[in-house]
Amino acid sequence: MIAQRRFAPLFWTQALGALNDNLLRTLLLLVLVFATLPDDPMRQGLATNLAAGLFILPFLLFSAWGGSLADRLDKQRLIRRLKLFELGIMLLAAAVVWWESRPLLYGLLLLMGVQSALFGPVKYAILPQHLAPTELVRGNAWVGLGTFAAILAGTLLAGLLATLPPGVSRPVAVLALLAVAVAGLAASLMIPPAPPAAGSDTAARHPLGSIWAVLGDSLRAPQLLSAMLGISAFWFLGTCYLTLLPAWASQVVGGQASAFNLLLAAFALGVGAGAMLCARLSAGRLELGLVVLGALLMGVGGLWLAGSAPLALSAATLSELLLQLGFWRMLAALGLVGMGGGLYIVPLYTLIQMLSRERQRARMIAANNIFNALLMLVAALFGMLMLGVAGVELPVFVASLGGIALLIGLGLLVRGPRPLLRLLIFALVHLIYRLKFRGRQHIPARGAALVVCNHVSFMDALVIGGASPRPLRFLMDRPIYESPWLNWWFRIVGAIPVDADRRDPGSVRRALDEVSHALRHGEVVMLFPEGRLTPDGEIQRFRRGLDIILARDPVPVVPAGLAGLWGSWTSHQGGRALTKWPRRFRARVALYFDEPLSPQQARCGVLEARVRELKADADRWAQPALRSEGGTA
CATH class of the missing domain: 3.40.1130.10 (Glycerol-3-phosphate (1)-acyltransferase)
Known part of the structure; x- marks a missing residue:
């Protein structure tokens, strides 16, 4: 499948897009925010939260419009237009990175969010048109692997570029952003046609006017709504973990950037491995028992990670970290959390694709993206309340995440044990x-x-x-x-x-x-x-x-x-x-x-x-x- 034209161009298009998103977003934060505010943690935190909010806001405002466009237009043509839009954003980003224009930073993050919000529905809605029903789980697993591998690669590459001298990092960063965007556009040109379904609504809709219609459609489909809320629960937990990793690396591990990179790698590779394991265990079926198993693994992994703290090192180097058995336990625990997430999320995406009608499939995925964005905002508020207002320690916060995942898994098991037993x-x-x-x-x-x-x-x-x-x-x-x-x-x-x-x-x-x-x-x-x-x-x-x-x-x-x-x-x-x-x-x-x-x-x-x-x-x-x-x- 990964070598066939009906899937490979889409895989590389979405993976390169995710790579560029994370590369640019991390570069902007590292180079423009932390470099210009090195000694002001409060302003750094404010700038970081504002940047995250500006990136998530378009998912609330434009996902529904993206779903409507994907249901009305040929998805191949829509993807190509969105990749051209991405290339334009990267040209603007090249200027921002080169001249370090802070006023343009937040507008650029907003544009990135708009492009990602419009691209999200079409990349999942096109899969059932090019893959057989028995191939959907494997296709979604590859998409999940590509997405989280791109998150890891973009973050690590941005960190590497930020360590270079300014005279070298800027031109290299500009070339990297443009090269990835051009490669993604080239891959999109090879995606096969995916015309809209017969009977699809062809009337133009206002970008913001689609939101309530799309959400209303999702609320009238209880089984789809359950899958959407399940996926959103994953993004709630995933956002919490990704947000706390920098603090965990510095406060609990006692390491520097190397500790954060290894922890992020363990989580991202765990998700990718879980997604591929899901495809292997499913063997072409929609195996909802893996959702229960994945939630339980996320819970066990979270509690294991909480119990592995603290490592109590001070400014540990990479070689010192790798000699610590406790650090390896942390990596294994985070990998288990990620693996559980991969097993959990792939069947739910497949369920939405299979149960939604073809003429409104992209809108259902758009509704899912809106719920995801809302739960990501809830995750940010939850983290602020737990760590800031309540003042709980990081291990306790992680244990609460493990407990939430366990409750989800046990609730699903009690509600319907048949899929897991099967x-x-x-x-x-x-x-x-x-x-x-x-x-x-x-x-x-x-x-x-x-x-x-x-x-x-x-x-x-x-x-x-x-x-x-x-x-x-x-x-x-x-x-x-x-x-x-x-x-x-x-x-x-x-x-x-x-x-x-x-x-x-x-x-x-x-x-x-x-x-x-x-x-x-x-x-x-x-x-x-x-x-x-x-x-x-x-x-x-x-x-x-x-x-x-x-x-x-x-x-x-x-x-x-x-x-x-x-x-x-x-x-x-x-x-x-x-x-x-x-x-x-x-x-x-x-x-x-x-x-x-x-x-x-x-x-x-x-x-x-x-x-x-x-x-x-x-x-x-x-x-x-x-x-x-x-x-x-």
Whole structure:
């Protein structure tokens, strides 16, 4: 993906833009604020807060307009215009840096904020137009990695330039700003077209008049609003951490700029690593369990960081810091906070992209950016109240941030434990088997659907449920459902128990009613039309229950073929399932999905033939040693 034209130009465009933002913002603060006010901490603090406020203010005022523009215009053309705007800002910035014009400083920061506010919605709204639904998590992970790597690189480069003699630092800074802007513009020229969706509003809107309309749309979408507030909580915590790092480096660590740089690197690289780990663990799915896991890791990392203070060094050099075990603990704790943040934020951005309608997707992302900006301002006020008014110590402040993250994680876990448990079970299945999936994009991204598959073992539901991009409801035998050890889990994941009418009159009718209820609420239900585990490894005749379900609720049907689990201890080969000792570890298991069939096409005979074909294809990968023997295990 990162090397393909449909994504690579956008990745480099946004990463270079973030690099220039942070390079210029840090340069302006280091060279023009702290250099001209070296002995006045109060005025330095006032200037720094004013600069931060001027950068955030445009996100409140212009994000909605940026979202409206991105929904109405071709996103490719809009990005190019914004990169030209950025180049113009950098030309002005070159003059400001060269002549150190303080009056222009604050206006320049305001312009930077405007450009970033307009660019924010379009960079996330364009991804679903160029990436498949199963690629969105990975795409957002790369964007997150690029953003935080750019934050780190821009800050470190600005610090390096500020240490150079004035006669050298100014021309080098000017060349760096212009070079990065030109490179970003060049990358934007290679972004593929992304026209607006049919039916998008083409009427011009006043820049400030869009705010209430955009916020109103977001308030009418509860699930999207929850994701936005979740992302804003991350930026609240992230802003607090990034704001306190300079004070932590000097007061707690006792180091100079080298300590700050290493702490910032640990946090930024942790976020990037967490984002990429999220893509790896998600395996193409929207895995909301990672949100819970990420919040808990942020909480544990924050408390660990608070407990690692103080280091009690005085003006430590880099070599002295690296010899301190306590400093390494701080780096590890901050890295854990960042990793939790990466795991936490990527699925939430993906959720907004997938649930928002195409014609207003950019406006929903713009609403998210407005909430983010508000929570960043709240973070600044929270820091001022805690550290200034209340006078708490830095470790206590950090512990409060860890406590907030833990409360978020525990609240999400209590509210809905199903996503995290699904993630943990699927991770366990990945450890036991070598899995190969194909065609997962055929499961509809929205709306009700049935998934039908051959039934090989008691592990089938776990493998299929973990492979699906969406949560699945599935039917299962009541005796297994009522197992005293696993009933709690079956209830959480929404399994639907069914028993033979001769043992429990009315059981089948109740199960069909529950399936119908799930389908009418837009869920995906998985069925094993054979009705029982295969006794010989071959597909048995499909039963008529599938036709009954489709007669009540005509929905698309996705056929699937599973291979590789016959012969496992959860299958009937060599004796009754679950009564044998496991004999294989890391066996190959393949699961192939095919294009959905309409309710009219999805008859038992047609589906059975399609599932047989898919199983035969999956067998070729799962059982390569048996190809020449002419059989299946």
